[in-house]
Amino acid sequence: MESDEVTATPASIGVTVGSPNALPVVAVGDRARDRAAEAPATNAEAAIEVRNLSAYYGTKKAVHDVTLDARQRSITAIIGPSGSGKSTVLRALNRMLEVVPSARIEGSVRFRGIDIYGKEIEPAAVRRTIGMVFQQPNPFPTMSIFDNVAAAARFNGLVKGRAQAAELVERCLRQAALWDEVKDQLGKSGASLSGGQQQRLCIARALAVNPEVILMDEPCSALDPIATLQIEELARELSREYAIVIVTHNMQQAARVSNETVFMSMNEDRSGYVVEVGPTAGVFTNPRNKLTEDYITGRFG
Amino acid sequence: MSVGDAILEWGVRILSLVALGFVVVMLIETAVRASALLKNTNPWAFLTGTTWDPSSLVYGAMPFIYGTVVTSVIALIVAVPLSLGAALLINEYLPRFFAGPVAYAIELLAAVPSVVYGFWGVVVLVPALVPIERAIAGSPAGKIPIFGPPVFGPSYLAAGLVLAVMIVPIVTAVARDSINATPRLQREAALALGATHWETIRGVVLPFARGGIFAGIILGLSRAIGETIAVLFVIGNQPQINASVLAPGYTLPSVVASEFAEANQPFHSEALIALGIVLFILSFAVNVAARLVVSRFEKRAGGADVR
Amino acid sequence: MSAEAPESVLRTTSRRRTVSDRIIFGLCLTAGAIAILPLVLVIAYLVIEGLNAWSPAFLLEKPGGITSSGGGALHAIVGSLEMTGLALLISAPFGIAVALYVIEYRAGRLAIAVRTAVDLVAGIPSIVIGLFVYSLVVLTMGHFSGLAGSIALALIMLPIIARTSEEMFKIVPRRMREGTMALAMPRWRAVVSVYVPTVAAGIVTGIVLAVSRAVGETAPLIFTALGSNFLSTNIFKPMNALPLFIYQNALNIGSPAARERAWAAALTLVAIVLIFNVLSRWLTTRVAVRVPH
Numbered sequence: 001m002e003s004d005e006v007t008a009t010p011a012s013i014g015v016t017v018g019s020p021n022a023l024p025v026v027a028v029g030d031r032a033r034d035r036a037a038e039a040p041a042t043n044a045e046a047a048i049e050v051r052n053l054s055a056y057y058g059t060k061k062a063v064h065d066v067t068l069d070a071r072q073r074s075i076t077a078i079i080g081p082s083g084s085g086k087s088t089v090l091r092a093l094n095r096m097l098e099v100v101p102s103a104r105i106e107g108s109v110r111f112r113g114i115d116i117y118g119k120e121i122e123p124a125a126v127r128r129t130i131g132m133v134f135q136q137p138n139p140f141p142t143m144s145i146f147d148n149v150a151a152a153a154r155f156n157g158l159v160k161g162r163a164q165a166a167e168l169v170e171r172c173l174r175q176a177a178l179w180d181e182v183k184d185q186l187g188k189s190g191a192s193l194s195g196g197q198q199q200r201l202c203i204a205r206a207l208a209v210n211p212e213v214i215l216m217d218e219p220c221s222a223l224d225p226i227a228t229l230q231i232e233e234l235a236r237e238l239s240r241e242y243a244i245v246i247v248t249h250n251m252q253q254a255a256r257v258s259n260e261t262v263f264m265s266m267n268e269d270r271s272g273y274v275v276e277v278g279p280t281a282g283v284f285t286n287p288r289n290k291l292t293e294d295y296i297t298g299r300f301g
Numbered sequence: 302m303s304v305g306d307a308i309l310e311w312g313v314r315i316l317s318l319v320a321l322g323f324v325v326v327m328l329i330e331t332a333v334r335a336s337a338l339l340k341n342t343n344p345w346a347f348l349t350g351t352t353w354d355p356s357s358l359v360y361g362a363m364p365f366i367y368g369t370v371v372t373s374v375i376a377l378i379v380a381v382p383l384s385l386g387a388a389l390l391i392n393e394y395l396p397r398f399f400a401g402p403v404a405y406a407i408e409l410l411a412a413v414p415s416v417v418y419g420f421w422g423v424v425v426l427v428p429a430l431v432p433i434e435r436a437i438a439g440s441p442a443g444k445i446p447i448f449g450p451p452v453f454g455p456s457y458l459a460a461g462l463v464l465a466v467m468i469v470p471i472v473t474a475v476a477r478d479s480i481n482a483t484p485r486l487q488r489e490a491a492l493a494l495g496a497t498h499w500e501t502i503r504g505v506v507l508p509f510a511r512g513g514i515f516a517g518i519i520l521g522l523s524r525a526i527g528e529t530i531a532v533l534f535v536i537g538n539q540p541q542i543n544a545s546v547l548a549p550g551y552t553l554p555s556v557v558a559s560e561f562a563e564a565n566q567p568f569h570s571e572a573l574i575a576l577g578i579v580l581f582i583l584s585f586a587v588n589v590a591a592r593l594v595v596s597r598f599e600k601r602a603g604g605a606d607v608r
Numbered sequence: 609m610s611a612e613a614p615e616s617v618l619r620t621t622s623r624r625r626t627v628s629d630r631i632i633f634g635l636c637l638t639a640g641a642i643a644i645l646p647l648v649l650v651i652a653y654l655v656i657e658g659l660n661a662w663s664p665a666f667l668l669e670k671p672g673g674i675t676s677s678g679g680g681a682l683h684a685i686v687g688s689l690e691m692t693g694l695a696l697l698i699s700a701p702f703g704i705a706v707a708l709y710v711i712e713y714r715a716g717r718l719a720i721a722v723r724t725a726v727d728l729v730a731g732i733p734s735i736v737i738g739l740f741v742y743s744l745v746v747l748t749m750g751h752f753s754g755l756a757g758s759i760a761l762a763l764i765m766l767p768i769i770a771r772t773s774e775e776m777f778k779i780v781p782r783r784m785r786e787g788t789m790a791l792a793m794p795r796w797r798a799v800v801s802v803y804v805p806t807v808a809a810g811i812v813t814g815i816v817l818a819v820s821r822a823v824g825e826t827a828p829l830i831f832t833a834l835g836s837n838f839l840s841t842n843i844f845k846p847m848n849a850l851p852l853f854i855y856q857n858a859l860n861i862g863s864p865a866a867r868e869r870a871w872a873a874a875l876t877l878v879a880i881v882l883i884f885n886v887l888s889r890w891l892t893t894r895v896a897v898r899v900p901h
Contacts, residue, residue: 096493101397114618125618128495138486142508151504152494157622202490209494309796313712316705317722320766324725327740334743386639394633403644405889410647412885414824416851417874420858421650424867466646473643497625499632527733529827530855554735554827561739561831577739581732588731 047072047213047243048093048130053107054271055088055097061271062088065107068262068277070213075235075244077258077280079251081300084264085272086247087135090215093245094130095123111213128156131211135218137198139190139205146186148201149173153208168208176204177234196227203234214238216246220253232257251296255284263292335578338571347575353540353556355564360572362579364540368457368550369583372532373525375461375546376468381518383465384472388514391473392480393502404477411470419531422463427454427535434458434547446544455537458546463531468521475520479513480506512598519591526584529554553580658875661868667876670839677865681873683839684853690841691754691833691849692823695761700815702762703769708799710770711777730767737763738828746832754847757833764825765818772814776807813891820884824877826851850877 046069055063063085070076070093078086091097092105095116109116116126139148149172150165159165169186173179178200182193190201199219206214216235220228235244235257248254254261261283263276276283276292287293294300338347342360350361387407391400431454437443438450483506491501507514537549538559557573557580564570621629665680672679710723732740741760746752780803788798804811829835834846835856850873857870 094493096489099489099492111618116618121618122621124492124495124497125620127493129618132489132493134486134489134493136486138484138490140487140490140505140508152496155491155494155496155500155504156619157625205490205494303794303796305796306794309799310713313705313709314718316702317709318718320702320706321718321722321725324729327744331740331743383639383643386636387643390636390640394636407644407647408889409882409885410651412820412824412881413650413878414826414851414881416824416826416854416858417654417878418650420854420870420874421653423858424861425649425653466650469643470647495619495621497621497629499629500625502632523731523733527735529733529735530851534858554733557735557739558827558830561742562834574739574743577736581736584733585728585731 045072046070047112048245049108049110050089050093051108051110053089053092053105053109055085055092055103055105057100058102061269063092064267064269064271064273066264066272066274068274069260070243070245071260072243073239073241074259075239075246075257076260076262077254078245078247078262078264079249079254079295080264080272080275081266081295082249083270083272084266086249086264087217088272089264090132090217090245090247093213093215094132095126096132098123128209129211130213130215131206131209132215132217133199133202133206133219136222137195137202139193139198139201141189141191143190144187145182145190145193145201148190149204149208152205156209158208158210169204172204172207173201175207175238176200177230177237178204194227196223196230199223199227199231200234203231203238207238211242213243213245216244218247218249220248220250228253251284255280263287263289263295265291265295331574331578335571335575338568338575341568341572347572348579351542353551355560355566355569355572358567360568360575362553362576364542365551365553365556365576366579366583367542368460368536368552369526369554369580371457371546371550372460372464372536372552373522375458376464376525377518377522379462379465380469380472380521384469384476384517384521385514387469387473388476388480389502392477393498393506404474407470407477408474411474413470415467415528415531418463418467419534422459422466422531423534426463426466427459430454430456430459430462438545438547447546449545450547451545452547453537453549455535455549456547457536457543457550460532460536460550460552461546463535464525464528467528467531468524471524472517472521475517476510476514479510479517482513483509512595515598516591516595519587519595523584523587526587527554527580529558533558553577553583654871654875654878657871661872662875663872666869666872671837672865677868679869681850681853681869681876683836684848684850684873685876686839686841687754687757687833687836687847687852688823688849690843691758691761691829691847692819694755694758694843695765695822696815696819698758698762699765699769699818703766703814703818704773704811706766706770707773707777710774712795712799726767726770729763730771732763733827734764734825735827735830738830738832741828742831749844752832752834752846754833754843754845757829757847757849758843760828760832761822761825764828765815765822768818768821769811769814772817773807773811776810776814777803779810780806809891809894813888816884816888816891820881820888823884824851824881826855830855850880 048070050066050068053063053066054061066089068076078089080086088097093109097103097105105117111126111130114121140151143151146169149169150159153159153165153168159168170179173182178197181197190198193201220231223231232253235246238244246258258280261278261280262274263283264272265275267273276287276289278288283292284296287296338360341358342350347360348362350359351363352359352361353364391404395403431452434452434454434456437448438452442448443450487505487509488501491505496504532552533555536551536555538551538555539549540551540556543550553576557577561570561573564573667680667682667685669680669682671681671683706722706726710719713719737760741756741763745756745759749756784802784806788802793802829849829852833849833852835848835852836846837848840847854870854873854877857866857873860866861870
């Protein structure tokens with residue numbers, strides 16, 4: 001990736017937006033500069049490192065000893081049969097897991113070297129940097145299309161006033177490849193869109209808070225094939241600027257979009273574990289593990 | 302059609318029509334009896350009359366309408382913020398093992414008969430309230446008409462507070478239900494954007510639940526408007542209009558309850574029945590208005606896939 | 609990569625946002641505490657004063673003198689049982705019939721009228737129900753009676769039973785309806801042997817809820833059943849009931865004996881109402897299990 005492309009990231013446009021907060025909050029521009037400085041050398045570097053992660057719901061172990069990396073400016077797919085803990089791992093990456101009552105984890109998750117479960121770290125701060133798109137499109141039904149995108153940034157003090165918000169909304173909707181379809185109906189309810197449009201609206205909304213990583217939890221499972229294709233293209237496009245981790249049960253999808261693939265399966269105690277990690281091409285054409293081979297050739301799953 | 306089908310259909314139909322007929326006859330009968338009052342006074346004079354003096358055959362409904370409105374408004378002002386706070390506390394902040402029992406207890410308290418609240422009000426609350434009412438009336442605030450003397454104890458305020466205690470469980474229970482019904486996906490969407498807990502509540506939960514919260518408030522309001530016994534014990538039963546909430550007054554249901562059995566002046570019982578009809582229309586109007594507003598809320602959130 | 613301070617990578621929440629988060633929590637906590645305090649007080653007084661005045665004799669003895677102490681509330685308990693029981697016998701068949709009529713013959717104009725009337729009754733303040741029944745029943749019969757009280761209570765129960773039954777019939781799964789049609793089962797057989805048993809627990813829940821509401825009502829009884837200071841089982845004579853008994857004693861709180869009787873009766877009444885409520889809630893959980901979705 002060329003560096004002039006990097007300087008054109010939305011985050012750097014955000015420099016003009018700045019942060020009105022008085023506290024040790026990093027102005028958006030700083031992060032963009034950090035990233036730009038790292039860009040040439042760290043193209044393949046890990047944005048998120050998961051080490052020995054185990055997750056529990058109450059006393060039931062859902063995920064066992066997962067270790068994986070998600071690279072910057074790259075798509076990491078997590079595949080595996082249902083019940084293998086893919087979504088649990090994903091939710092552990094931005095502390096959305098703890099929203100589920102009784103869920104807890106062991107092990108560590110680091111974002112650019114920082115333990116996101118560290119004592120001083122707020123969950124909200126983690127989620128601002130590591131955004132998430134859900135299985136069911138979930139635009140806020142009581143808000144317009146415009147407000148769905150703007151509200152997220154307003155929470156976080158990233159925009160002030162209508163003009164700035166309008167600028168941000170347009171940029172995010174363009175990035176999410178939705179602008180041309182909705183620019184004449186920004187005042188309509190987000191719920192009035194088709195499923196695929198709603199999901200792209202959710203992606204635009206996630207982009208509005210200037211994340212560095214986007215987690216996608218089966219983002220296409222509720223969508224038709226054409227909408228799925230659009231989301232996949234969008235994910236490829238976004239991976240030029242963001243680290244993306246996508247959970248999917250659709251192996252073709254993983255093969256089509258991802259750079260790296262993580263294959264998970266279930267232990268006898270029904271807890272999920274990682275069978276194999278590697279570049280997608282390798283995992284799909286030349287799996288090292290018999291289980292992986294069985295799964296991708298459709299022998300179980 | 303088989304014989305069994307015919308029996309079922311006709312049985313069900315006849316029972317339903319008997320119920321319908323009974324309600325219709327009851328309404329007509331009551332309206333006819335109240336209409337005898339027309340020989341004494343015209344409807345407008347009755348509604349707007351500020352004097353109620355059966356011994357001189359003067360019947361004016363305004364003191365009771367005023368009392369009903371004032372006590373209900375006091376009850377809402379006190380109960381709504383408390384109920385909302387309690388509902389949010391239970392749903393959003395208390396740990397689960399604790400929230401469940403608290404919610405259950407509050408729902409049970411909604412079922413405690415009003416006569417019990419009224420009795421508690423007259424033996425516990427009013428005596429405790431007297432010094433406070435005196436202090437308010439004696440303080441500089443007493444110069445403002447709504448906090449002015451005289452103070453006896455039983456008052457609009459006392460009645461409003463008992464009503465508030467009574468309706469807090471109802472409003473809390475309904476508000477809690479609708480807050481609880483906020484789809485998890487919506488909450489998660491806000492949290493995943495880095496919203497704080499309060500921002501999630503304000504941005505997602507309250508907009509989603511506002512129709513239900515409003516419905517809960519209306520349910521509380523119609524209980525307050527129609528409440529008879531609890532108010533009768535603590536309002537002082539004076540058919541007057543007084544600007545001060547510390548003064549005694551009267552409400553529509555409580556005057557019907559306490560005077561009807563001994564209504565032996567001409568037109569007295571007819572006038573009380575007419576007050577009952579005014580009360581019926583008032584609570585009917587509140588319910589209709591509420592339905593309209595709730596359906597508007599639903600329409601605004603409408604088309605939304607709210608699951 | 610050198611470890612950076614967390615703040616430099618993750619945008620922490622501004623103080624303003626953190627503070628308002630805390631303030632709201634504080635407000636909710638305060639509101640919750642203030643809301644719950646009087647309720648705790650009511651229950652505490654009820655239990656302490658009530659247990660003080662209560663004895664098994666209270667349940668079993670006939671009433672004593674109006675101002676003298678002692679004497680039980682047997683007449684009020686018998687009256688409550690009899691009037692609520694009769695009200696149940698009246699309202700349950702009507703309520704279930706109305707629900708069936710509305711659900712099964714939904715389109716008919718009369719069905720809509722019936723439903724509207726029942727909704728209307730649900731919105732009538734209970735004192736007004738008392739007035740209506742006075743006009744129609746007491747004046748027609750020429751005197752107050754337990755029967756008039758029962759009719760007033762039945763009118764309060766009717767909409768509750770009709771509505772819960774209606775909700776129940778609505779959730780009879782479509783599969784089940786289609787199943788009965790596929791078997792060419794006549795409608796009455798389907799209703800009697802399939803629908804009603806499926807939702808019976810739900811209907812019973814509604815009935816129990818209605819009973820718990822009716823048993824605590826005072827206002828509709830004041831000028832229908834009137835109250836009586838004698839033990840009587842004759843439904844055509846004036847009757848007492850527990851809430852009415854509390855009401856009448858509470859009007860005389862100058863007398864310590866009356867005050868004691870009111871506390872004891874209040875405790876008894878609340879216990880009865882709460883038992884019914886817990887029962888209906890427990891039944892509700894059973895419905896959830898019985899009805900497949």
